[in-house]
Amino acid sequence: MIELIVLDVDGTLTDGTIYYSNEGEEIKGFNIKDGLMIKSWNMLGKKSAIITGRTSNIVDKRAKELDITFIRQGIKDKKAELDKILKENKISYNSVAFIGDDMNDYKLLNRIKESYCPYDANPIIQDLVKHRLHRNGGQGCVAEMIEMILKQEKLEEEFMKLWV
DSSP states (O other): OOOEEEEOOTTTTSOSOOEEOTTOOEEOOOOHHHHHHHHHHHHTTOEEEEEOSSOOHHHHHHHHHTTOSEEEOSOSOHHHHHHHHHHHHTOOGGGEEEEOOSGGGHHHHHHOSEEEEOTTSOHHHHHHSSEEOSSOTTTTHHHHHHHHHHHHTTOHHHHHHTTO
8 A cells, every 4th residue: 555655846746847037036837736636645644755856945835835744855866865764654665656757766766666757757767667647747747646546545435535
């Protein structure tokens, strides 16, 4: 049973585009459907994590809005960071699903049994993962992943109870 979803940011939660204002402020866009599904996942008593190579105040803000359980930014070795989270929280790799889109996710995706990527992920990543999603990064691919997990885990009825 999946207890923890782990999310990359750029290229999964976003379309991978980074905008800068005239003042140099970084701007990212997040898909509202992804946010609702992540929040719902957490409301089911599950855990969520962001492990990303970049550091951004915007990611911190979004993660807090969604009640993300673990927020790790500026991480060079995502697998080593996940190893720490799993050990500290007594979670096994068999209870983890991860979505990533590019080569900095390769090492972790190679370790995860329930691995996902957006439709527009790097071709090497597409060949590596168990599930290539139908939606692009930033276009609801994380929501699609969670929907698949809910179906696989037979949690649709419990999910629906959150909204009726």
